[in-house]
Each structure stands twice: as structure tokens, then as C-alpha cells.
Amino acid sequence: HRRMSGLLEQAVARRAGRRPPGFRARRPRPDVTVCGAGFAGAVMARQLAEQSGQRVLVVDRRPHIGGNAFDELNADGLLIHRYGPHIFHTNAPEVVDFLSRFTEWRPYEHRVLADLDGRRVPLPINRTTLNLLYDAGLATEAEAEAFLAARAEPVAEIRSSRDVVVSAVGEELYRLFFEGYTRKQWGLDPSQLDKAVTARVPTRLNTDDRYFTDRFQAMPRDGYTAMFARMLDHPLIEVRTGTDFHDLGPDDRGEMTVYTGPIDAYFGHRFGALPYRSLTFAHQTLPQRQFQPVGVVNYPAPDVPFTRITEYKHLTGQEHPMTALTYEYPADEGDPYYPIPRPENQALFRRYLALADAEKGVVFTGRLGSYRYYNMDQVVAQALALHRRLMQVGADA
Numbered sequence: 043h044r045r046m047s048g049l050l051e052q053a054v055a056r057r058a059g060r061r062p063p064g065f066r067a068r069r070p071r072p073d074v075t076v077c078g079a080g081f082a083g084a085v086m087a088r089q090l091a092e093q094s095g096q097r098v099l100v101v102d103r104r105p106h107i108g109g110n111a112f113d114e115l116n117a118d119g120l121l122i123h124r125y126g127p128h129i130f131h132t133n134a135p136e137v138v139d140f141l142s143r144f145t146e147w148r149p150y151e152h153r154v155l156a157d158l159d160g161r162r163v164p165l166p167i168n169r170t171t172l173n174l175l176y177d178a179g180l181a182t183e184a185e186a187e188a189f190l191a192a193r194a195e196p197v198a199e200i201r202s203s204r205d206v207v208v209s210a211v212g213e214e215l216y217r218l219f220f221e222g223y224t225r226k227q228w229g230l231d232p233s234q235l236d237k238a239v240t241a242r243v244p245t246r247l248n249t250d251d252r253y254f255t256d257r258f259q260a261m262p263r264d265g266y267t268a269m270f271a272r273m274l275d276h277p278l279i280e281v282r283t284g285t286d287f288h289d290l291g292p293d294d295r296g297e298m299t300v301y302t303g304p305i306d307a308y309f310g311h312r313f314g315a316l317p318y319r320s321l322t323f324a325h326q327t328l329p330q331r332q333f334q335p336v337g338v339v340n341y342p343a344p345d346v347p348f349t350r351i352t353e354y355k356h357l358t359g360q361e362h363p364m365t366a367l368t369y370e371y372p373a374d375e376g377d378p379y380y381p382i383p384r385p386e387n388q389a390l391f392r393r394y395l396a397l398a399d400a401e402k403g404v405v406f407t408g409r410l411g412s413y414r415y416y417n418m419d420q421v422v423a424q425a426l427a428l429h430r431r432l433m434q435v436g437a438d439a
């Protein structure tokens with residue numbers, strides 16, 4: 043009887059559209075298990091489900107999807123980015139086309155000011171910056187070029203993040219804008235970092251004060267998390283947040299694994315830990331409409347403990363009587379936010395890469411899986427390309 047009524051209870055509950063207490067649907071084993079619900083994991087999951095008809099289980103140990111691009115409404119109803127400001131920009135039409143299936147866009151061109159002991163000037167360094175700092179009256183690109191040429195210190199071979207800047211603008215501007223900021227952000231002197239790091243911030247002879255010059259610059263209209271929710275909303279995709287990949291039992295492990303966590307963690311840090319730089323985010327709400335004139339103000343001075351302050355309203359366009367800010371404090375310990383680009387780390391990564399290449403049925407991708415200082419669009423492009431390659435291998439087999 044108890045059994046019958048149990049069954050009945052279940053049937054009634056099913057008809058009523060809710061699950062009875064203790065009811066557990068049997069989930070079929072996935073074809074593919076994806077570790078990480080950030081850009082890399084979500085794009086791979088969508089492509090594998092939609093293009094390849096694979097049953098995909100996505101797990102993330104955090105309690106949410108979106109990886110580091112996760113955004114949310116704070117207690118006061120302001121849209122903030124939990125892991126620091128994420129501004130979308132790209133020159134890759136394929137990436138825009140793919141993401142546009144899951145979001146509308148709000149046009150946004152990012153602007154940054156550097157706070158030099160209270161004086162605020164545009165960054166990247168451009169003609170306006172020079173005119174404000176030196177009262178130089180530079181009217182043309184040629185004049186700006188000559189002005190910088192007189193300061194620039196030639197470097198025979200540009201290797202480090204110091205070389206890039208000093209050879210373009212000279213020691214004084216290097217110190218003002220880059221030395222302190224970089225030492226804080228990375229815990230290293232720019233001379234110890236690959237040139238690619240500071241080369242992200244160009245020097246301009248014109249008066250273009252936008253932080254990026256990509257053809258496509260916009261924010262997902264309803265936020266990143268909403269975009270991820272739509273991307274992962276597919277009948278063949280199951281998402282489990284708050285779940286560590288390494289705790290999964292055999293029933294949850296597909297024939298194939300897509301691993302977007304730190305590659306050294308997958309291999310139990312066998313050769314030693316790959317260095318990552320972390321950050322502590324201090325989120326704050328102020329009872330005023332606006333705090334600063336642009337989305338981000340950088341603080342390169344060595345005696346200021348944070349690197350930058352973000353005011354989200356500029357990015358999101360949200361109308362609200364209050365405003366939300368994030369201060370970024372660099373840290374050695376904590377979540378692995380930045381792979382640290384320098385030759386010895388790349389050498390260690392290559393040892394892990396050799397293990398990865400030999401690991402059957404597992405592919406590594408994303409910023410942590412490939413230990414590369416990638417922007418969001420680069421991670422999306424990488425995942426789309428990886429999926430194409432996998433389909434090709436499948437077709438050839």
C-alpha cells in the first residue's frame with residue numbers, strides 16, 4: 043500500500059507539474075562534461091549541444107554561471123560586475139554574430155582617466171594627455187610625434203613591458219603612468235614582464251581618448267549573466283553550479299571533457315603551481331547619482347593601494363538615484379584572475395601543455411586552460427575554433 047500510494051503520489055505530483063518529495067529523475071550520462079561555466083565553457087557547451095547533438099553537463103564550482111564576466115543586481119538594485127569591470131570589444135565579426143544570438147547590445151565606448159595625484163588626464167596617452175600635462179600646445183600628429191621622439195629612449199630589442207613604454211614615451215611618462223600601476227597590479231617590475239602586457243595600452247598621436255579602437259564596442263543589453271543563461275538554455279545542456287569538476291562521479295563524466303579551469307590544477311600541480319595574479323574587489327554603493335566622469339579611473343601612484351575605481355553606470359547606462367563602484371586591490375593569493383606573462387611561466391606552462399596533449403579525451407581551453415592573458419572575445423573565438431577542429435576530427439575519423 044505504502045508503495046502504491048507512493049507511486050500515486052508521484053503520479054499526481056507529476057500531473058500537477060511538480061516533483062514529489064524524494065523524487066529523483068534518472069539523468070542519462072552526458073556525452074561531454076564541461077568544467078567551467080565562463081565564456082570558454084558556455085560557448086563549447088552550446089556548440090557541442092547544438093552543432094554536434096551532444097548531451098552536455100556543465101559544472102562550475104562557483105554558485106553561478108558566467109565565470110569572471112558574471113554580473114548581478116546588488117542589494118540596492120544596481121547592476122555590478124562581481125569580478126571587476128568587463129567591457130566587451132572585438133574586431134571579430136564571427137564572435138559578434140555568435141553572441142548576438144543570445145543578447146541585444148548597448149553601444150558603449152570605454153574611456154579611462156589616470157589620476158596623477160589629483161590631476162586627471164586621458165589614458166591611453168594621446169595628444170590631449172600631453173597638452174594637459176605639459177601645456178605643450180601640440181596641434182598636429184606630427185607635432186606630437188616630434189614631442190615624444192625627443193623623450194623616447196631607444197631600446198635595441200623590445201622585450202619587456204618597460205621597453206615598450208620607455209621606447210615610445212620616455213622615462214618620465216613611463217614612471218607617471220606605468221611603473222607604479224604595473225608594480226601594484228602584478229607585484230613585479232615592468233622589466234620582469236613580457237612586452238605584451240603594457241603593449242595592451244597604446245600611445246596615440248591623435249586625440250582619440252577611447253580605451254579601445256575595436257570596430258565593435260558594446261555591452262550586453264541585459265547584462266552578461268542574462269546572455270549566459272540564454273546561451274546555456276538548450277535541451278541537451280544541463281548546468282550544475284556549486285559543483286567541483288574533481289568531485290564528479292563516473293556517471294557524470296562523459297567520454298569527452300572540456301576543461302576550462304587552471305591547467306596546472308587539472309594535473310594536481312605536478313610540476314609546481316603556475317603563477318596567477320589575483321585581486322580583491324571592494325564593492326561600494328554611494329547615495330549620489332554620479333561619482334566620477336568616466337567608467338574607470340586608474341590610480342598609478344605607488345602609495346595608493348588600489349589600481350582603479352569603476353563606476354558601473356557608465357558601462358550599463360542604468361538610471362538610478364544611487365551609484366555602485368568597485369575598487370581593485372591586487373593580491374597574490376585568491377582566485378586565479380591573471381596568468382602572468384613572462385618567459386619562465388610560459389616554460390612551465392609548456393610542460394603542462396605536453397601532459398595535456400597526451401591526455402586522451404580531454405581538451406583544454408579558455409584563459410586558465412591555455413594560460414593566456416585573453417580578453418573575452420579571444421576566448422569566444424578560441425572556443426568556436428576548437429569546436430570546429432573537433433568536428434573536423436570527428437568527420438575525418
Ligand code: FAD
Pocket residue numbers: 077078079080081082083101102103104108109110111125126127128129130131285286287288302303304321379380407408409410411416417418419421
Ligand atoms: P573564467 O571566466 O575564469 O571561467 C572559468 C570557470 O571555471 C570559473 O567560473 C571557475 O569557477 C570554473 N572552474 C575552475 N576550476 C573548476 C573546477 N575544478 N570545477 C568546476 N569549475 C571550475 N576581458 C575583456 O574582454 N574585457 C574586459 O574589460 C575584461 N576585464 C577583465 C577584468 C578583470 C578584473 C578580469 C579578471 C578579467 C577581465 N577580462 C576582460 C578577461 C575575461 O574575464 C576573460 O577573458 C574571460 O572571462 C575568460 O573566460 P573563461 O571561460 O576562459 O574563464
Ligand code: UDP
Pocket residue numbers: 156165219220221223224227239240241242243340341342
Ligand atoms: N597599465 C599601467 N597603467 C595604467 C593602465 C595599464 O601600467 O594606467 C599596464 C599594467 O601593467 C596593466 C597593463 O598595462 O596590467 C594592461 O592594462 P589593461 O587596462 O589592459 O589591464 P586589464 O584591464 O586587463 O586589467
